[in-house]
Amino acid sequence: MSLNGKIALVTGATRGIGKAIAQELVKQGATVIGTATSESGAQSISDYLADNGKGYVLDVSNSESVDSVVKEITAEFGAPTVLVNNAGITRDNLMMRMKGDEWDQVINTNLSSVFRVSKACLRGMTKAKFGRIISISSVVGSMGNGGQTNYSAAKAGLEGFSRSLAAEIGSRGITVNCVAPGFIETDMTKVLPDEHKANLVSKVPAARLGQPEEIASAVAFLASEGAAYITGETLHVNGGMYMS
Amino acid sequence: MSSIEERVKKIVCEQLGVKEEEVVASASFVDDLGADSLDTVELVMALEEEFETEIPDEEAEKITTVQAANDYINANL
Numbered sequence: 184m185s186l187n188g189k190i191a192l193v194t195g196a197t198r199g200i201g202k203a204i205a206q207e208l209v210k211q212g213a214t215v216i217g218t219a220t221s222e223s224g225a226q227s228i229s230d231y232l233a234d235n236g237k238g239y240v241l242d243v244s245n246s247e248s249v250d251s252v253v254k255e256i257t258a259e260f261g262a263p264t265v266l267v268n269n270a271g272i273t274r275d276n277l278m279m280r281m282k283g284d285e286w287d288q289v290i291n292t293n294l295s296s297v298f299r300v301s302k303a304c305l306r307g308m309t310k311a312k313f314g315r316i317i318s319i320s321s322v323v324g325s326m327g328n329g330g331q332t333n334y335s336a337a338k339a340g341l342e343g344f345s346r347s348l349a350a351e352i353g354s355r356g357i358t359v360n361c362v363a364p365g366f367i368e369t370d371m372t373k374v375l376p377d378e379h380k381a382n383l384v385s386k387v388p389a390a391r392l393g394q395p396e397e398i399a400s401a402v403a404f405l406a407s408e409g410a411a412y413i414t415g416e417t418l419h420v421n422g423g424m425y426m427s
Numbered sequence: 428m429s430s431i432e433e434r435v436k437k438i439v440c441e442q443l444g445v446k447e448e449e450v451v452a453s454a455s456f457v458d459d460l461g462a463d464s465l466d467t468v469e470l471v472m473a474l475e476e477e478f479e480t481e482i483p484d485e486e487a488e489k490i491t492t493v494q495a496a497n498d499y500i501n502a503n504l
Binding site for chain 2: 306309351352354355
């Protein structure tokens with residue numbers, strides 16, 4: 184298996200896409216550390232990972248929490264060299280109604296968090312002369328979506344972040360990429376009204392929602408040795424709903 | 428225990444992949460030893476680990492030669 188002996192850190196791994204990614208990386212041989220915002224979430228991650236990793240409580244919007252948890256992980260398991268920045272929230276609202284804190288929360292949790300966690304992991308990766316930083320973006324970062332100015336700004340932002348970081352550390356065997364899911368069947372999309380969902384699916388050539396596992400397999404590919412020459416790239420996984 | 432100068436020399440060799448005889452006191456990391464900006468940041472991080480200290484950014488910027496590294500460590504350890 185391609186990730187044997189590697190330590191992978193997946194933020195927001197309690198459910199949905201993050202959980203599918205954590206499970207896929209285990210399948211590839213990695214020891215996986217999954218993070219959640221609550222004790223119960225961390226426990227459920229520990230439960231499904233069993234002997235293949237552990238769940239930690241991590242608030243990605245807090246620098247001190249990030250630094251101390253990455254230190255703890257490094258002490259217990261070794262430095263993570265595969266990082267999947269998956270944790271994210273939505274606070275959808277029309278721009279005319281959007282509150283300052285709806286904007287700030289989404290930028291902080293979805294974008295600034297990627298700066299914090301990536302930075303905390305970078306030293307270990309440069310020492311190992313190997314690293315994979317994969318951030319979960321979204322199709323709306325490229326195509327836009329009414330009601331999501333905050334979310335799409337954060338997602339477009341982390342794609343730009345990834346290109347610049349890729350340029351900085353490419354010479355150290357570290358790749359930095361994004362995976363941009365389209366319309367995936369998770370708790371985040373479950374809340375959408377059925378009518379809106381049907382309308383969205385009608386615009387997807389694959390004529391169905393994507394599954395979390397279909398994002399996980401793209402992440403596993405970018406994490407593999409075989410993807411060593413792919414960096415600064417955004418891989419769209421959306422059933423054809425947006426083709427760049 | 429080897430001297431500070433020897434330990435600095437060893438770190439510089441490891442980080443920049445240069446030969447020991449190139450690491451003379453006057454050598455500039457960038458101009459003489461071929462370091463790029465990322466190398467210099469990694470070098471400072473390696474010195475921090477070796478000497479178990481934290482070098483503030485404004486001091487790190489001044490550590491551009493082997494001599495400057497020796498001086499900083501000697502003065503601050």
